Amino acid sequence: MRNFSGLAMACLGAAMLTITSTTFAEEVKVNIANGKNIFENGKPDAGVAACQTCHGEKALGNDAMGAPRLANIGYVYVVKQLTNFAEGKRTGNEVGAVMNGFAQALTEQERRDVAAYVNTLPMATESSDLAALKAEGRSIGEPFKGQIIVRYGVTNKVSACQTCHGFNGRGADPVYPRIAQQKYVYLVNQLTHWRDGSRANDPLGQMRAVAKNLTDEDINNVAAFLTQASDSTVGGGMQVGNETVLENILKH
Numbered sequence: 608m609r610n611f612s613g614l615a616m617a618c619l620g621a622a623m624l625t626i627t628s629t630t631f632a633e634e635v636k637v638n639i640a641n642g643k644n645i646f647e648n649g650k651p652d653a654g655v656a657a658c659q660t661c662h663g664e665k666a667l668g669n670d671a672m673g674a675p676r677l678a679n680i681g682y683v684y685v686v687k688q689l690t691n692f693a694e695g696k697r698t699g700n701e702v703g704a705v706m707n708g709f710a711q712a713l714t715e716q717e718r719r720d721v722a723a724y725v726n727t728l729p730m731a732t733e734s735s736d737l738a739a740l741k742a743e744g745r746s747i748g749e750p751f752k753g754q755i756i757v758r759y760g761v762t763n764k765v766s767a768c769q770t771c772h773g774f775n776g777r778g779a780d781p782v783y784p785r786i787a788q789q790k791y792v793y794l795v796n797q798l799t800h801w802r803d804g805s806r807a808n809d810p811l812g813q814m815r816a817v818a819k820n821l822t823d824e825d826i827n828n829v830a831a832f833l834t835q836a837s838d839s840t841v842g843g844g845m846q847v848g849n850e851t852v853l854e855n856i857l858k859h
């Protein structure tokens with residue numbers, strides 16, 4: 608932008624010198640250190656609790672809280688969700704109602720900073736402890752059946768999840784979040800909310816169309832598969848600035 612605006616200034620001459628660089632598309636800057644600070648400490652003077660209390664120190668989620676993994680699920684997706692919470696376009700799921708107040712109390716820049724931070728965390732995996740959830744009395748699905756739906760869908764009823772979310776649900780930037788290695792309780796909650804329409808912030812109604820034909824059993828099955836699904840295959844990265852890959856690909 609700097610070169611272009613410099614060139615434009617030179618061409619337009621003295622009469623146009625009052626035009627500032629805001630005339631041109633502004634580069635979005637994120638402050639990852641500030642994002643880390645918000646994630647670890649919240650914003651106490653504005654009543655925002657530390658994100659890690661519920662989402663976990665490594666942002667891998669927490670079944671007991673119904674809180675999702677945020678690490679590497681997609682920068683654009685996380686900014687969108689925080690904006691949707693702040694604007695009331697996504698609301699009121701169980702303890703999730705707390706997110707509306709937190710997101711409102713963050714500035715637009717802070718929402719970007721914290722989204723950038725969680726997207727730079729290590730690509731760690733931590734499946735839900737399905738045996739422990741079962742012992743607590745939750746119905747747990749069969750991963751094998753869930754895998755079929757994720758890869759192939761249900762004929763004439765449900766699209767294969769991976770047509771949008773990528774292989775094994777590893778995510779497809781920028782619209783489709785990573786759903787592999789997401790927490791079981793959160794996955795079941797969201798699929799149920801898409802199905803009954805209480806979550807309705809999906810572009811083009813894509814998720815509501817998918818979820819309306821899922822049975823309770825299907826939901827448990829896909830969640831059991833997805834929380835354990837491997838996302839380590841080639842192409843699974845969602846991180847900004849993968850220098851090793853970048854260096855290699857530039858040689859070709």
Ligand code: HEC
Pocket residue numbers: 645646649655656657658659660661662672673674675676677680685688689700701702703704705706709721796
């Ligand atoms: C008191 C617990 C709690 C705290 C603290 C908290 N969250 Fe959440 N968050 C949740 C829960 C629970 C949900 C799931 C909401 C639902 O079921 O719809 C959620 C959902 C989200 C989502 C949606 C993710 C997705 O996959 O769609 C984002 C993004 C998020 N939180 C970011 C944050 C950030 C950033 C902070 C800190 C500023 C924070 N949260 C603090 C409990 C919390």
Ligand code: HEC
Pocket residue numbers: 675680687756757765766767768769770771772782783784785786794797798808809810813814817829
């Ligand atoms: C036609 C495309 C499409 C298909 C097929 C699809 N999804 Fe989605 N899904 C989306 C979009 C778009 C979003 C993001 C919605 C938003 O921006 O809030 C999403 C979001 C989700 C979320 C919320 C993730 C989070 O972190 O909150 C879950 C869970 C999910 N999808 C599961 C599934 C499952 C399971 C299947 C297969 C049964 C599936 N999806 C098939 C488009 C699709």
